[in-house]
Amino acid sequence: xxxxxxxxxxxxxxxxxxxxxxxxxxxxxxxxxxxxxxxxxxxxxxxxxxxxxxxxxxxxxxxxxxxxxxxxxxxxxxxxxxxxxxxxxxxxxxxxxxxxxxxxxxxxxxxxxxxxxxxxxxxxxxxxxxxxxxxxxxxxxxxxxxxxxxxxxxxxxxxxxxxxxxxxxxxxxxxxxxxxxxxxxxxxxxxxxxxxxxxxxxxxxxxxxxxxxxxxxxxxxxxxxxxxxxxx
Numbered sequence: 001x002x003x004x005x006x007x008x009x010x011x012x013x014x015x016x017x018x019x020x021x022x023x024x025x026x027x028x029x030x031x032x033x034x035x036x037x038x039x040x041x042x043x044x045x046x047x048x049x050x051x052x053x054x055x056x057x058x059x060x061x062x063x064x065x066x067x068x069x070x071x072x073x074x075x076x077x078x079x080x081x082x083x084x085x086x087x088x089x090x091x092x093x094x095x096x097x098x099x100x101x102x103x104x105x106x107x108x109x110x111x112x113x114x115x116x117x118x119x120x121x122x123x124x125x126x127x128x129x130x131x132x133x134x135x136x137x138x139x140x141x142x143x144x145x146x147x148x149x150x151x152x153x154x155x156x157x158x159x160x161x162x163x164x165x166x167x168x169x170x171x172x173x174x175x176x177x178x179x180x181x182x183x184x185x186x187x188x189x190x191x192x193x194x195x196x197x198x199x200x201x202x203x204x205x206x207x208x209x210x211x212x213x214x215x216x217x218x219x220x221x222x223x224x225x226x227x228x229x230x231x232x
Contacts, residue, residue, distance in 0.1 A: 046087045051078050056140050058082070065089060068113035068129050115191055118182055133177040136199065141166040148203045168206055172197050 051057065059076030066072055070085035086106070093109035104112075120127050136144070145165045146156045157165070178196040 044083075044087075046090055047083055050083055050086055054139075056137055061086065062112045064114065067117070068110040069117055076139065106214045115182060130176045130180045130182070132180070133174060134196070135170050135173050136166070138166060141169055144199060145169075145203060148200065148207055150208050152204065153210075165203060165206060169199060169202065172202055173199075 004164050050061075055076040058078065060075060062072050062074045062076065062082055065082070065085045066074055068089065070089065072082050072085050073079070084229065089110055090106050093104045093106045096109060097104045097214050118130055142162055144159070145162055149155060149161070176195050176197045178191045178193060180191055
């Protein structure tokens with residue numbers, strides 16, 4: 001027999017609660033060796049995921065949490081507040097998945113909530129618009145620049161090239177923000193996203209114009225570069 005909405009909700013909550021360790025609780029086995037007490041702690045899955053993210057990825061996640069209404073600092077640093085917000089969002093995403101019978105990732109749930117907040121704040125006389133500017137930090141830019149140069153000319157970037165291409169990339173990102181326009185017609189809400197740049201393609205085009213890249217016939221391998229960088 002099909003579960004009622006209340007039964008489904010309760011089941012999802014129990015499943016979620018069984019997967020996490022309550023705040024302040026540890027599961028451990030202790031023993032004494034050499035005069036010291038050893039403790040084995042079972043990690044919280046959300047804490048492990050969040051802690052092992054790169055700082056740029058944590059910063060992106062923090063911004064998405066903030067856009068969805070969670071009060072977190074957008075610094076990219078690991079913190080208890082960030083973990084609490086992420087765990088709550090994970091729980092709600094799992095609950096929504098259970099309720100509607102369709103998988104929702106944490107990211108999808110946060111984007112849904114952010115869109116809802118923007119729509120609720122709109123005047124109703126026209127579409128609401130959100131503008132996001134993504135600026136690559138030095139670590140992210142260095143990784144991407146090195147990957148492109150390895151594919152294009154078979155070597156990593158020099159300090160001068162890192163400085164040059166990082167500056168060019170950040171300038172291009174500032175000039176091309178991502179703009180999402182939300183409009184509502186009856187019960188249907190539409191979100192249209194435009195703008196932004198393809199960072200991998202931008203760098204390939206920048207580097208492909210150099211004499212060294214031309215000597216390596218970079219354009220004949222253009223699709224292979226895009227595939228290696230995950231550029232669509």
